[in-house]
Structures are given as structure tokens and as C-alpha cells.
Amino acid sequence: MHFSQPETTSSGYPVMDRWKYYDIIHQRHSVMNPVNETKLERLYDLLELKPNARAIDIGCGKGEMLMRLAEKYDIKGLGIDKSPYCILEAQKLKRQRIPQANLKFLEMDGAQYKPETGEYSDLTMCIGATWIYGGYKNTVSALCGMTRAPGFVMVGEPLWRTNPPKEYLQSEGLSADSFDTHQGNVRTGESEGLRPVFTLVGSKEDWDRSEGLHWTSATEYAFAHPEDTDLEELLARDSKERESYLRWGRDTLGWAIYLFRKM
Numbered sequence: 001m002h003f004s005q006p007e008t009t010s011s012g013y014p015v016m017d018r019w020k021y022y023d024i025i026h027q028r029h030s031v032m033n034p035v036n037e038t039k040l041e042r043l044y045d046l047l048e049l050k051p052n053a054r055a056i057d058i059g060c061g062k063g064e065m066l067m068r069l070a071e072k073y074d075i076k077g078l079g080i081d082k083s084p085y086c087i088l089e090a091q092k093l094k095r096q097r098i099p100q101a102n103l104k105f106l107e108m109d110g111a112q113y114k115p116e117t118g119e120y121s122d123l124t125m126c127i128g129a130t131w132i133y134g135g136y137k138n139t140v141s142a143l144c145g146m147t148r149a150p151g152f153v154m155v156g157e158p159l160w161r162t163n164p165p166k167e168y169l170q171s172e173g174l175s176a177d178s179f180d181t182h183q184g185n186v187r188t189g190e191s192e193g194l195r196p197v198f199t200l201v202g203s204k205e206d207w208d209r210s211e212g213l214h215w216t217s218a219t220e221y222a223f224a225h226p227e228d229t230d231l232e233e234l235l236a237r238d239s240k241e242r243e244s245y246l247r248w249g250r251d252t253l254g255w256a257i258y259l260f261r262k263m
Contacts, residue, residue, distance in 0.1 A: 059129025
């Protein structure tokens with residue numbers, strides 16, 4: 001996971017466009033989070049959505065989860081993301097894979113999206129992008145408000161495996177209350193009146209694969225685009241994040257997807 005954007009480079013060059021950076025390091029990802037996609041299929045199975053069920057994904061990335069659900073259940077869905085790269089990729093993949101699906105992708109700030117009066121969803125999701133609403137609790141609350149009972153609320157969020165070292169917090173621009181424990185994340189959903197029905201917790205191996213794909217993609221881009229003026233910053237950021245992950249993050253930070261039901 002990546003939490004901060006440096007304001008200047010060590011050489012004083014203009015800051016690299018954040019969405020370009022994330023697009024490059026996620027070239028080999030379909031779901032842009034440290035999740036095992038085989039396990040994710042089991043989560044899809046639990047939903048048992050009816051045809052034409054409505055789903056919304058805030059911070060949808062490349063739209064992979066909505067497309068998988070459309071392939072499996074013939075849902076209608078809306079994906080929202082601030083990244084122009086992600087939205088273009090999601091639209092392209094939809095045309096290639098399921099052109100007939102009732103899916104729409106919008107480039108906008110998800111926090112600014114307001115459903116039409118009375119327009120509720122059967123599944124609302126925000127997977128790894130709770131910063132959109134200013135944190136996990138706010139995200140759960142916002143999604144709950146867009147969900148019709150007995151629909152599902154699904155949120156992907158980091159969790160502390162252990163007490164985070166001060167050096168790690170400083171390196172990532174975090175504080176100890178940036179995230180909660182696994183139990184704390186479940187309780188937050190309960191405090192919003194939701195019933196927890198499943199959690200999918202990522203393993204260290206899932207993190208290793210996700211982070212390793214970042215390193216691979218950054219290196220491949222560097223070889224393919226030696227003329228890019230952003231290359232110095234790209235490689236510097238990739239190196240810093242790799243060191244932080246290997247030194248502290250792998251043993252300190254976990255990841256889970258929380259599935260709740262609105263009663």
C-alpha cells in the first residue's frame with residue numbers, strides 16, 4: 001500500500017503526476033490491492049446477487065471487481081475513480097470482455113458522488129481507498145447510507161498486525177491511529193449498525209506478490225522509457241517504498257476486506 005505523495009524530488013524536479021505513478025506500478029495488477037484473487041472468488045460466491053442487482057464501487061481502480069460480478073451475476077454497476085488512467089482502462093476492459101454489461105465508469109471524486117433520491121444499491125464497495133472519505137469509519141458510514149437493506153457493504157482496509165514502529169510511521173507519513181486492528185475494523189462496522197458476515201484477510205505472501213509486482217512494473221517501465229523525465233522520481237519512490245515494506249511494513253501492516261450486511 002502507498003499512503004503519501006512527496007511534494008518535491010531530491011533533485012528539485014516537478015513532482016510526478018500521482019495517477020501516472022500509480023498507473024505504472026500497477027500495470028501487472030488487475031485488483032490494485034494485496035488480495036489473493038482465488039480467495040476473492042470465494043467472497044463473490046457469498047454474495048449471491050440477483051440479476052440486475054445494483055452495485056457501486058467507490059475508488060474502483062480498473063473496474064475488475066465490478067466486471068467479475070457482472071460476469072457472474074449479470075448485475076448493473078457504477079465504478080468511480082479519480083484516476084483518468086484507471087477509468088480509461090476500465091472502459092477498455094469492459095468493451096473487450098463484457099460489452100453488453102450494464103456497467104458505467106466515471107472519472108470523479110467519489111466523495112462528491114450523490115445517488116439520486118431513493119437510489120439505493122444492493123452492494124456498495126470501497127476497496128483500499130477509504131482516504132476518499134477521510135478514513136475507514138467515514139467510509140463505512142457513507143456506504144451504509146447508499147445501501148438498501150438487506151444489502152451488502154464491502155470495505156478493504158489495512159490493519160495493524162503489531163504496534164507500528166515510530167520509524168515506520170515517519171517513513172510513511174502515518175500515525176498510530178491511521179489504522180485499527182482487525183477486531184477494531186469489525187467493531188467499527190457494527191457501530192454503524194451493520195452485521196459482519198465475512199472477512200477476507202490477506203497473508204504476507206499476498207502482500208509480497210502485490211509489492212513484488214510494483215517493483216517489476218517500475219523496472220520494466222524504466223527499461224522501456226529511458227527518456228521519461230519522471231524516471232528518476234519513479235525509481236526513487238519505488239526504492240523507498242520497497243525498503244519501507246521490507247524493513248517494517250511486511251511484519252507490521254496487514255490487509256483485509258470486510259463484508260457487512262445492512263439489517
